[in-house]
Amino acid sequence: DIQMTQSPSTLSTSVGDRVTITCRASQSISNWLAWYQQKPGKAPNLLISRASSLESGVPSRFSGSGFGTEFTLTISSLQPDDFATYYCQQYNIYPYTFGQGTKLEIK
Amino acid sequence: QVQLQQWGAGLLKPSETLSLTCAVYGGSFSGYYWSWLRQPPGKGPECIGEIDHSGSTNYSPSLKSRVTISVDTSKNQFSLNLKSMTAADTAVYYCARARISMVRGVIRRLFEYWGPGTLVTVSS
Numbered sequence: 001d002i003q004m005t006q007s008p009s010t011l012s013t014s015v016g017d018r019v020t021i022t023c024r025a026s027q028s029i030s031n032w033l034a035w036y037q038q039k040p041g042k043a044p045n046l047l048i049s050r051a052s053s054l055e056s057g058v059p060s061r062f063s064g065s066g067f068g069t070e071f072t073l074t075i076s077s078l079q080p081d082d083f084a085t086y087y088c089q090q091y092n093i094y095p096y097t098f099g100q101g102t103k104l105e106i107k
Numbered sequence: 108q109v110q111l112q113q114w115g116a117g118l119l120k121p122s123e124t125l126s127l128t129c130a131v132y133g134g135s136f137s138g139y140y141w142s143w144l145r146q147p148p149g150k151g152p153e154c155i156g157e158i159d160h161s162g163s164t165n166y167s168p169s170l171k172s173r174v175t176i177s178v179d180t181s182k183n184q185f186s187l188n189l190k191s192m193t194a195a196d197t198a199v200y201y202c203a204r205a206r207i208s209m210v211r212g213v214i215r216r217l218f219e220y221w222g223p224g225t226l227v228t229v230s231s
Contacts, residue, residue, distance in 0.1 A: 001168075004151075032215055043201055043221035044152060050208075055219075087151050091215050095167040098151035 002026050002090050006099035012107040019075040021102045023088035028068045032092035035064055035073045038101075039084045047086075048073065078104070109134040111222035113202045115187075119229050125189040129202030129222055130182070136160055140205040140216045141185045143176060145198040146224075153198075157205065157216065158185055192229045199224040 003026040013019055023033065031051040036044035046055050048064040051071055061076040075082055083106055088099040115127035129141070137160040146152045156166035158176045166174050175188040189196065201224045205216035 034217055043203075043224055044218070045221075046217070046219050049217050089152075089218075091217055094157075094165055094216075095154040095169075096216070098153070100151050 001095055002029065002093055002097050004088055004090055004097050004099040006086075006088055006102050008102060009100065010103045010105060012105045013078055014107045015078055015080055017078045019078055019082075019104065021073045021086055021088075023066075023071045023073070023099050025069045025071075025090055029090040029092035031067050032090060033064070033066065033071050034089045034091060035062075036087045036089065036098075037082075037084045038087065044087060109204060109220045111202050111204065111220055113200075113222040113225055115200075115225055115227075117226055117228065119192050119227065120231055121193055121229060123192050123229075125187065125192055125196070125200075125227055127187045127200055127202070127225060127227075128184055129186070130184045131204065132183070134204075136180055136183045138207065140207065141176075141178065142203045142205050142216070142218060143187045143200065144203060144218070145196075145200045145227075147198040152201070155187065155189070155200075192227075194229050197227065197229050199226050201225075 005024045007022050033051045035048040038044040052064045063074045085101045085103045110132045113129040140157045142157040143155040144152045156176045158164045173190045178185040202222040203218040204220040206219050208215045
């Protein structure tokens with residue numbers, strides 16, 4: 001299976017901050033990379049597909065980039081609703097695999 | 108609007124079989140893959156397996172020997188059976204609809220709609 005590694009695991013941050021989360025794949029996945037947001041007790045919500053394509057309804061402060069094995073999710077100006085856990089997921093080779101998550105906490 | 112509703116037993120004893128069903132409301136049932144995933148406490152989600160409307164399945168190699176996923180297109184439902192459950196299988200189990208991307212003949216699937224999840228605990 002392809003291993004996905006996210007960093008950091010936890011990030012203490014404040015409203016208005018610019019936030020960057022990194023995701024690394026154990027082998028090249030081209031741009032078959034998705035990002036999800038998950039809030040406590042809820043299912044993951046798809047934010048970004050194909051590494052950089054924003055899903056309909058997702059605020060433009062979210063952006064994604066990367067290719068191959070290194071990817072980033074950036075939130076340009078953190079809003080109160082953004083405090084959640086974020087997961088990357090490769091969907092190049094089945095079984096599709098997820099990172100361990102990055103939790104955004106209020107500083 | 109697409110909605111997935113899932114149900115099944117939430118407390119099992121070791122060696123028992125997990126049975127979950129997911130009903131799909133809204134949207135077409137064909138043209139998508141229908142998936143089961145699970146998320147152990149404090150970890151990222153994990154793929155269990157998937158099925159399309161014709162009944163073609165893919166399973167995670169680590170669970171393949173214990174998993175069966177089936178579909179009932181007349182009811183727009185699909186189901187998961189996972190046998191020989193142990194404490195290591197304790198997790199929130201999700202059903203999901205995956206949309207298809209085909210590039211150069213390769214089909215890739217992306218989880219766009221999820222059910223609410225079922226907490227499954229395995230304990231004696």
